[in-house]
Amino acid sequence: MAKPVNNLIDLLLNDNIKALKPYESARRLFSGAGNKQQVWLNANESPFANDFTIDAERFNRYPDCQPPAVIDAYAAYAGIQPDQLLVSRGADEGIELLIRAFCTPGKDSVLICPPTYGMYAISAETCDVGIERAALNDDFSLNVDAIKAFKGKVNLVFICSPNNPTGTSVDKNQLLEVIEHFADSAIVVIDEAYIEFDKDSSWAAELTHYPNIAILRTLSKAFALAGLRCGFTLAQAPVIQALMKVIAPYPIPEPVAQIAAQALSSKGLVTLEQQVAVINQEKALLKSALAKFADVELVGDDKANFILFRTPQKSALMNHLVASGILIRDQSKQVNLDNCLRITVGNPEQNKQLLSEISRFFTLQTSTQEA
Numbered sequence: 001m002a003k004p005v006n007n008l009i010d011l012l013l014n015d016n017i018k019a020l021k022p023y024e025s026a027r028r029l030f031s032g033a034g035n036k037q038q039v040w041l042n043a044n045e046s047p048f049a050n051d052f053t054i055d056a057e058r059f060n061r062y063p064d065c066q067p068p069a070v071i072d073a074y075a076a077y078a079g080i081q082p083d084q085l086l087v088s089r090g091a092d093e094g095i096e097l098l099i100r101a102f103c104t105p106g107k108d109s110v111l112i113c114p115p116t117y118g119m120y121a122i123s124a125e126t127c128d129v130g131i132e133r134a135a136l137n138d139d140f141s142l143n144v145d146a147i148k149a150f151k152g153k154v155n156l157v158f159i160c161s162p163n164n165p166t167g168t169s170v171d172k173n174q175l176l177e178v179i180e181h182f183a184d185s186a187i188v189v190i191d192e193a194y195i196e197f198d199k200d201s202s203w204a205a206e207l208t209h210y211p212n213i214a215i216l217r218t219l220s221k222a223f224a225l226a227g228l229r230c231g232f233t234l235a236q237a238p239v240i241q242a243l244m245k246v247i248a249p250y251p252i253p254e255p256v257a258q259i260a261a262q263a264l265s266s267k268g269l270v271t272l273e274q275q276v277a278v279i280n281q282e283k284a285l286l287k288s289a290l291a292k293f294a295d296v297e298l299v300g301d302d303k304a305n306f307i308l309f310r311t312p313q314k315s316a317l318m319n320h321l322v323a324s325g326i327l328i329r330d331q332s333k334q335v336n337l338d339n340c341l342r343i344t345v346g347n348p349e350q351n352k353q354l355l356s357e358i359s360r361f362f363t364l365q366t367s368t369q370e371a
């Protein structure tokens, strides 16, 4: 029998994986910390937990790869054709499928526009695909000239709108210029994970005009189903067919399909509208309350379900909130976001609790300084 080697894993591990740091998701950062008393405002989830029913009758069978009830309902919701849609394990899987289908490992690259959602880079790294960067301008608009300079050097251009974590939506003319510039060389991936909070800026209605766009959507945000892991890629049929080549045979578990179909029913869509309205209302209240603190500067825009702000007291405030059982997200490591924290809009009670803790923190700071 061959002798085991101590460094077998190092020996076998892919070079591109060796240096990889796993995505620090909100859940990983505070894993195991979740309990009912804590207020989770760190992952841009919905504060609402809706009820669903499950029918176990078909659990002995493998599910459809692309469950027709989900595809038809989401296509109708998005105003597109069923053959322009792929359902996957969250939008995150959509990101990975696009990279796997359209980028050759060790050879091709993707373009990202930081500060933005971290999974584009992580997925590219895991697939041994290069990452180019064209940082957003200071006002978080696209640096169109910088982006255009990557023509011929990248296969995918990731643009997040509304953008996480800046809450800004991308100007339609800017995006159009990018889409047209890359028409013969790259797919522009428009991540619309938060689109329900800024419906008018969606590109779904433009799908038929542009063979080189792919739109990412999810049930994790406005639909209040982050635990379901269900997302969508919208694109013309040839892109969808390419993704179908790399997706797993049974990516959508039967209970997930059942719940997604209920969330997309006419009753589910009424709930969605109502909950988005509550979140938007709460967001406006939170924003104006935060703006009143002398040491808080609101950053970016409010086109999603979160608020970004800068404070010189970033670390102390974050620690104070964590100690009070309120979890928010530090974004200060991102380009141009020094001292920035991101707060997901919670339910009215959670937001009140958050504001009262922030207020307590700044009062304590002032009294310490004065003492």
Ligand SMILES: Cc1ncc(COP(=O)(O)O)c(C=O)c1O
Binding pocket: 043, 044, 089, 090, 091, 092, 093, 117, 160, 163, 164, 191, 193, 194, 217, 218, 219, 220, 226, 229, 230, 231
């Ligand atoms: C911009 C953006 N895209 C995609 C995702 C991932 O969505 P999903 O939960 O569907 O994988 C997130 C989650 O935070 C996000 O912020």
